[in-house]
Each structure stands twice: as C-alpha cells, then as structure tokens.
Amino acid sequence: NAGVTQTPKFRVLKTGQSMTLLCAQDMNHEYMYWYRQDPGMGLRLIHYSVGEGTTAKGEVPDGYNVSRLKKQNFLLGLESAAPSQTSVYFCASDPGTGDGANVLTFGAGSRLTVL
Amino acid sequence: AQSVSQHNHHVILSEAASLELGCNYSYGGTVNLFWYVQYPGQHLQLLLKYFSEDPLVKGIKGFEAEFIKSKFSFNLRKPSVQWSDTAEYFCAVKGTNAGKSTFGDGTTLTVKP
Numbered sequence: 124n125a126g127v128t129q130t131p132k133f134r135v136l137k138t139g140q141s142m143t144l145l146c147a148q149d150m151n152h153e154y155m156y157w158y159r160q161d162p163g164m165g166l167r168l169i170h171y172s173v174g175e176g177t178t179a180k181g182e183v184p185d186g187y188n189v190s191r192l193k194k195q196n197f198l199l200g201l202e203s204a205a206p207s208q209t210s211v212y213f214c215a216s217d218p219g220t221g222d223g224a225n226v227l228t229f230g231a232g233s234r235l236t237v238l
Numbered sequence: 239a240q241s242v243s244q245h246n247h248h249v250i251l252s253e254a255a256s257l258e259l260g261c262n263y264s265y266g267g268t269v270n271l272f273w274y275v276q277y278p279g280q281h282l283q284l285l286l287k288y289f290s291e292d293p294l295v296k297g298i299k300g301f302e303a304e305f306i307k308s309k310f311s312f313n314l315r316k317p318s319v320q321w322s323d324t325a326e327y328f329c330a331v332k333g334t335n336a337g338k339s340t341f342g343d344g345t346t347l348t349v350k351p
Contacts, residue, residue: 156338163247165328165343166282173337181338213282225270225289225332227339229282 125149129214129230136204136237144199144233146214153219155197156181156227157189159210166213172197173219204237211235240265240333244342251319252350259314259345261329265336271312272330272339273303282328288312299323321351 168181286297
C-alpha cells in the first residue's frame with residue numbers, strides 16, 4: 124500500500140517555464156489537497172478537490188491550476204513559473220466520510236526551485 | 239473563515255523537560271482539531287486528533303492535547319521529551335462544515351540530548 128505518491132520529488136525550473144506535479148493515492152480517498160510549505164508560514168492550501176471532476180480554490184491559488192480527472196490522481200500545474208513559487212509542495216488525501224474522515228495522509232513532498 | 243495561531247516558532251528543550259506547545263483557533267462552529275508532526279526527512283503524519291469526544295486526547299509517543307472550548311485552544315503536551323521528538327509540529331483545524339483543514343505556521347522543537 125503506497126499511500127500518497129508525488130512525482131517528481133525535485134525539480135528546477137526557469138522563470139516562465141511550465142510543469143505539472145502529479146499526486147496519486149491508492150486508498151480510494153474522496154478528497155485531495157495541494158499545499159505549499161514555506162519557512163515560517165506553515166502549510167498553505169493551494170487548491171483542493173472533494174471528488175472526481177471537482178476542484179476548488181484554497182488560500183493561495185493564483186498562478187496554479189489543478190485537475191482531478193480520475194479519483195486517484197490530482198494534478199497541480201504551473202503555467203508560467205515564477206521565483207515566488209519556489210517551495211515544497213505537499214499533496215494530501217482524506218477519505219471524506221467514514222472511518223478516518225478528516226484525517227490527512229500526506230505525500231513525501233516535491234521540492235520545486237524556480238530560477 | 240477558520241484560522242490557527244501557534245504561539246511558538248522555535249522551542250529548544252533538554253531531554254526529560256516537559257513540553258507544552260500552544261495552539262488557538264478561530265471558527266464559528268463545531269471543529270475537528272489536529273496536531274501533525276514532521277520528523278526530519280519524513281512525511282507529515284498525524285500525532286493526535288480531537289473529534290468531539292473526551293476533551294483530553296492522547297496520541298502517539300506519549301503526546302496528549304487538551305481542547306478547551308472556552309479558550310478556543312488545543313495545546314499539545316508531553317511530560318518528558320526525548321531527543322527523538324525533535325521535529326516540526328503543526329496544529330490544524332477543520333470546521334465540520336468546511337471542506338478543508340487550515341494549518342498553523344508550525345513550531346520547530348529541538349531537543350538537546
């Protein structure tokens with residue numbers, strides 16, 4: 124049982140380049156989230172999804188897009204990367220209902236540097 | 239909107255010292271409360287959670303937290319810390335009508351052997 128898997132783990136981009144971070148979970152969780160972690164600022168929610176085909180904005184959505192075409196995958200896209208998007212990105216999932224609901228399972232993180 | 243405030247950014251303790259990390263939240267309704275921990279080089283993981291049962295919640299590794307509704311607080315405690323407790327600790331709140339959790343800024347705990 125892999126849990127939540129994020130790819131890639133590390134990436135360096137130049138300003139203006141685009142990229143996609145992939146999050147995959149094998150727990151049949153309904154809810155999925157993308158957070159960014161910056162020193163002294165905790166985890167801030169970028170976008171989230173409460174089910175296949177749905178997405179919603181979090182606290183800091185600007186400059187990012189997401190898609191949830193399949194229940195197990197949640198993609199985070201940067202269309203035109205900026206140095207302010209240098210961060211560690213965490214994906215998390217949550218069953219949504221039932222046992223374990225509201226408890227987040229996190230991926231290992233993806234460290235992105237934008238030059 | 240929900241929010242979380244953690245009182246300490248960095249705490250340094252010697253082994254066997256007692257620990258208390260402060261957490262206050264803001265939300266106009268019923269909440270679920272969490273403490274997550276991130277050990278060096280590891281995933282964020284759940285330490286303990288409050289889901290409207292006993293306000294004194296026990297978690298893994300001897301940690302506990304007390305929910306005080308009148309103070310909107312959910313402080314984390316451990317009577318005697320170990321070097322292996324060195325980590326970053328995050329308090330989080332999720333309103334029962336909210337679709338997402340909100341995290342505090344985190345507290346880095348360093349335990350000196």
